[in-house]
Amino acid sequence: MWAVCEDRVQTSQQRGESGRLSGWLFFLIFGLLAGGIVSAGYFFHQNFEQHFRAGVERQLSAIAELKVEELTQWRKARLGDGELLLQNPAFSALVRRFLGQPADADAQQQLHAWLGKYPAAHEYDRVLLLDAQGAERLAIPTKLEPLAAHLPPDIAVALRSGRVTFLDFHRDAPDRPIHLSILVPILDDAHAGRPLGALLLRIDPETYLYPLIKRWPTPSLTAETLLVRREGNDALFLNELRFRTNTALSVRRSLTQTNLPAVMAASGRQGLVEGVDYRGASVVADVRPVPDSPWFMVTRMDKAEVYGPLRERLWLVLVLIASLLFGAGAGVGLVWRRQSLLFYRKQAQTVALLLESEEKFLRVFEHSNAGMSITKPSGEIEVNQAFCDMLGYSPAELHQQRWQDLSHPADVEETQRVMEKLLAGGRQAARFTKRYLHKNGSVVWADVSSTLRRDAAGQPLYFMTIVLDTTARQKAETALREANEYLDNLFNYANAPIIVWDPQFKITRFNHAFENLTGRTAAEVMGQSLEILFPDTMVESSMAQIRTTLTGDRWETVEIAIQHRDGPVATLLWNSATLFAPDGKTPVATIAQGHNITERKRAMETLRESEAFTKTVLDNLPVGIAVNSVNPAVQFSYMNDNFPKIYRTTRARLSSPDGFWTAVYEEPAFREKLKQRVLEDCASGDAERMYWTDIPLTRAGEKTAFISASNTPLSDKQLMISMVWDVTERKQAEAALQQSARELQEKNAELERFLYTASHDLKSPVVTIRTFIGYLGQDLAANQVERVEKDMAFIRGAADKMARLLEDLLEISRIGRIVSPPVPVTLLALVEEARAAVAGRLTERGVRMQVTGPEVTFYGDRLRLAEIWQNLIENAVKFMGAQSAPTIEIGMQPRDAEQVFFVRDNGIGIDPRFQSKIFDLFEKLDAKAEGTGIGLAVVKRIVEVYGGRIWVESAGLDQGACFYFTLPEALHKPKEGKGK
Amino acid sequence: MKGEPIVILLVEDDEAHTEIVRRNFAECRMANQLLCVPDGQAALDYLYRRNGFSDPATSPRPGIILLDLRLPKVDGLEVLKTIKGDANLGMIPVVILTTSKAESDMVKAYAHHASSYLVKPVDFSQFSQLMETFGFYWLAWNQYPS
Structure with missing residues (x-):
């Protein structure tokens, strides 16, 4: 197996590389050691330098402080010398004596004795007594010297101030030596402080001051102390310098030369400074002012001297580091060498192990359950049994096959791309999914892991590929994905709004229908609280209902309103289900589906309204x-x-x-x-x-x-x-109408009858008259006298009858037109009136009259009402017949809620056959009876005017008769405006 | 003409008119017996031979009846109705002689089988003429069963 041999070479190459790596490791160790040593040395030296420098600085400061202290003391001592003589009455008295009498030898002697001590005991080289005008009056030593020009003004100043004055370094003339002076004003105590003169104590700095300044407490090659004074824009050196002569009061440096320590001091700086001194050498200096004086002190030392020990120390450190580095290098080298020896020994063992593992590999390759292939870059493949089984080929069939022939054509390009990527370097291994073609043509899905092997020179050798058949899994995944997609689509495109939330009531899913309902996108609401979905006023109640779902409540038809982001509120019925974790208690999510019933509610509302409307309409x-x-x-x-x-x-x-x-x-x-x-x-x-x-x-x-x-x-x-x-009212109206129609008909009939009767009864006499006039003419012509009489009687009778009829007609026509206003009148009164009218006949016939029953009051036309009874009584008397005890009974009796009046007689009575006829106009039962037959017609007419009716009851002939009648409208007070 | 002359029954309440009819009959020399009653009730009593009219000698059955309509007690129409409702009496011709020219009276009269309807003329000569014509027609020309 060539591939495996090459693999071995490649492997040892890898090991060689790891050997080189360990060499690097040792170098790194050495590097770390060296770094440690150098940095330790550096920090050590750094630390030392800091301490050393601090020491030098302390030293300089100490010396400077000491010197300044000494100078201050010195100046105080000098001023103290002056103070001794100031305001000394004895001395001033002596001076006054001496100045008053210069010739006074005693005074002169005493002064000499007094003042002569100063040059001897102190560093004063000359003492001068001057009078107030500045003239020299006494000098010790007496050696003559020209009087310094500055003295007279100085004396004047001193006398004015009355205090001891210190005259700083000065030369009286350029060729003169440098002096300092104490000027003591002498005032005459006896004469109120009158200035007598001044005493000048002149100091020669060479004797004490300059040595004091120069003195350095430790041996030093470059250290020195110098005083400077500021004059204008210059710093003036006041003492002689160590490395340059003739400098006192002659060397001055401009204040602009700020790197000079002297300038720094004169500028008022204090403390340790570094700079360049008058020689141009780098120096370290302490600068500070001298108190109560115009002096500044510079205590300085050359850097070279200061840091000299430091350099020596540095060298020492460097040497030490070098030695340590060498030691470390040697040590590391020794260890490395030893390690190398160990490594090669191990490598030899590894090669042996490798050979063994290659055998194992072969076995694994051949017998692995996973399909494995070794693929040359050219495309030829070597495969194992599992691979063959996977694609349904025998090993022989796949020998020398190219992978491209086994792959699904659609995946060749992609696989090619992966391989090229690996070949191009960068990654060594790749994993991807691809399809192979089974011998039977079906597609085999595979999970492919491919590793590119290279030789020692980095050239590609082959691809080691492990192929796992994932067809079944792929199918399952596809099915699952399809199912998920199906569910997703179902969820997303369901017509009903569906929402899912977590136990914190945060929205986790939100379908399209819900988006449409709320106007919010799923992306926008995801993770938001459910509260955003409800109208503000209903958030609390809605959430309270939603919380119940956490305890496992399943809604069937819970009504919760949802608000659109633009405001409109929709009412929905919800059903929900909560999903629980496997423990069955912890809620994981709740899914709820809504059913929009807004329209239905509105419709129901409308229906209710229309029902209410209908009910109102129907009920009204x-x-x-x-x-x-x-x-x-x-x-x-x-x-x-x-x-x-x-x-x-x-x-x-x-x-x-x-x-x-x-x-x-x-x-x-x-x-x-x-x-x-x-x-x-x-x-x-x-x-x-x-x-x-x-x-x-x-x-x-x-x-x-x-x-x-x-x-x-x-x-x-x-x-x-x-x-x-x-239809009661209509029926009543109809009945009323019928009644009135009937009445009208009756009236019409009556009217017709009346007219008929009138015309007939009136015509009869006319016929009689005219006919008998005709006979009269004939009878007269025929001279039949007896007939003329008869004719005339007929004519007269007819004319009389006609006159009566007309009279009665007029009378009856009046009855309907009552004009008298109604007055109250009682029944008894009416009856009495009637009786009075017919009293003669009653008496004549011997009729007994009686009135029975209760009294009644009428309202009506008194005369007309009386006529009723009058006519009836007349009628009764007329038809009394042969009655031996004629009686007329008059009264009222209630009958069926009516008051019925009656007039009863015991006369001849009326045949029932004729009873209906008797009330008719001009009707007479007995043609021979007196009257025209109008009486009862009149009564009937009057009764009818008062809304009543009249009838007669009689058992027959000789049974008497009783006339009944009612007068309803005469029984009540008539209402206003109603008149008949 | 043969046998007894026809008896005429005049039902008339007005004496004057009865006299007129009687005079006219006399003038025309009609031999017919004219019997007069003053009201409807009397007419019926006569025809049914009641109340004093029971003797056939004095109250013979009339061959023709002259009937006024407006009568006391029983109205002329009522009398007519009774006569025509009676099988025996119904055969007697009833001639209405009245002052009424009312349509309703004529209709009612004919409805109840009046044989003729005559209105009393207001003029003297016309009344005589009417009675003469009546005599000729009903008593001379008109034939009656025996």
């Missing part, structure tokens, strides 16, 4: 409406309020089956008849017949009401719409 209709069955029983499913009312009953009484009949129709025979008729009519299906008019509702103790009803069958239900309406 003037007719009764009901929905009911008729057969087998009248059973109502609806009735409006008016339905029972019109039937004069209640809903309750109509509620039981067929309760209608007994509740409405009381009289059993009528009820049964009507029921029969209605059932037949309804059964006929004929709309014309299902219409019943003017049915009476007769109840005991109630006025009879009338109804009309109709039924309209509802299609394909055994129900009818029953409608009923009240």
Whole structure:
């Protein structure tokens, strides 16, 4: 197996590389050691340098401080010398004496003795006594010297101030030595401080001051102390320098040369500074002012001297580091060498092991359950048994085959690309999914892991490929993915809004229908609280309902409103299910599906409104409406309020089956008849017949009401719409109309009869008159005298009759037109009036008259009312016949809630056959009876005017007669405006 | 003409008119017996031979009846109705002689089988003429069963 041999070479190459790596490791160790040593040395030296520098600085500061202290003391001592003589009364007295009398030898001697001590005891080289004008009066030593020019003004200043004045370094003249002076003003105590003169104590700095400044407490090659004073923009050196002569008061440096320590001091700086001194050498210096003086002190030392020990130390450190580095290098080298020896020994062992593992590899390759192939870059493959089995070939068939021939054509390119990537370097291994073609043509899905092997030179050798058949898994995954997609689509494109939330009520899924419902996108609400979905006022209640789902509540039809982001609120019915973790208690998610019932609710609302409207309309209709069955029983499913009312009953009484009949129709025979008729009519299906008019509702103790009803069958239900309406009023109106029509008819008939009667009865006398006038003419011509008499009698009779008739007609026509206003009058009064009118006849016939019954008061035309009784009494008397005890009874008796008046006699009576005729106009039962037959007609007329009626009752001839009549409209006070 | 002359029954309440009819009959020399009653009740009593009219000698059955319509007690029409409703009396011709020219009276009269309807003329000569013509027609020309 060539591939395996090459693999071995490649492997040892790899090991060689790891050997080189360990060499690098040792170098690294050495590097770390060296770094440690160098940095330790560096830090050590750094530390040392800091300490050393601090030491030098302390030293410089200490020296400077000491010197300044000494200088301050010195100056104080000098001023103290002056103070001793200032305001010394003895001295001033002596001076006054001396100045007053210069010749006073004693005074001169005493002064000499006093002042002579100063040069001897101190560093004063000359003491001068000067008078107030500045003239020299005494000098010790007495050696003559020209008086310094600056003295007179200085003295004046000193005398004015009255204090000891220190005159700083100065030369009296350029060629003169440097001095300092103490000027003491002498005031005459005896004469109120009058200035006497001044004492000048001159100091030669060479004697003490300069040595003091120069002195350095430790041996040093470059260290020195120098004083400077600021003069204008310069720093003036006050003492002689160590490395340059003739410098005092002559060397000055501009303040702009700021790197000079002297300038720094004169500029007021204090402390340790570094700079360049007058020689141009780098120095370290302490600069500070001298208190109570114009002096600045510079204590300086060359850097070279200061850092000299430091450099020596550095060298030492360097040498030490070098030695340590060498030591470390040697040590590491020794260890490396030893390691190398160990490594090669191990490598030899590894090669042996490798050979063994290659054998194992071969066995694994051949017998692995996974398909394995070794693929040359050229495409030829070597495969194992599992690979062959996977694709259904025998090993021989696959020998020398190219992988491209076994792959699915669609995946060749992709595989090629992966291989090229590996060949190009970078990655060594790749894993991907591809399809192979089974020998039988089916597709085999495979999970492919491919590793590129290279030789020692990095050239590609072959691809080691492990192929796992994933067809089954792929199928399962595809099925799963399809199922998921199906569910996803189902979820997303369901018409109903669906939502899923987690136990924290955060939205985790949100389908399209929900997006449409809320106007929010799924992306926008994902992770948000459910609260955003509800109208503000309903958040609490909605969330309370939602919380119940966590405890496992399943909604079936919970109503929760959802608000669109633009405001509109929709009402939905929800059902939900909560998913629990395997423990069955911890909720994982809740899924809820909504059913939008907004439209339905609105429709229901509208329906309710329209029902309410319909009910209002129906209940306010003037007719009764009901929905009911008729057969087998009248059973109502609806009735409006008016339905029972019109039937004069209640809903309750109509509620039981067929309760209608007994509740409405009381009289059993009528009820049964009507029921029969209605059932037949309804059964006929004929709309014309299902219409019943003017049915009476007769109840005991109630006025009879009338109804009309109709039924309209509802299609394909055994129900009818029953409608009923009240026609009582119409019936009453009809009855009233009929009554008045009848009355009118009667009136008409009466009128006709009246006219007829009038014309007939009036015509008769005319016929008589004219005919007998004709006879009269004939009889006269024939001279038949006896007939003339007769003719004339007939003519006269007819004319008389005619006159009476006309009179009566006029009379009766007046009755209907009563003009007298109604007055109250009693029955008794009327009867009395009537009797008075016919008193003669009553007496003549011997008629007894009696009035019975209660008293009645009438309202009406008194004369007309009296006429009734008058006529009736007359009539009674007229037809009394042969009665031996004629009696007329007059009175009133109630009959059927009516007051009926009567006039009864015991005369001849009236044949019942003629009773209806007697009230007619000009009707006389007895043609020979007196009168025209108008009396009873008049009575009837008057009675009718008062709304009454009249009739006669008589058992027959000789049975007497009784006239009855009513006067209803005369019994009540007439209402205003009503007149007849 | 043979046998007894026809008896005429005049039902008339007005004496004057009865006299007129009687005079006319006399003038025309009609031999017929004219019997007069003053009201409807009397007419019926006569025809049914009641109340004083029971003797056939004094109250013979009339061959023709002259009937006024407006009569006391029983109205002329009522009398007519009774006569025509009676099988025996119904055969007697009833001639209405009245002052009424009312249509309704004529209709009613003929409805109850009046044989003729005559209105009393207001003019003297016309009344005589009417009676003469009546005599000729009903008593001379008209034939009656025996």
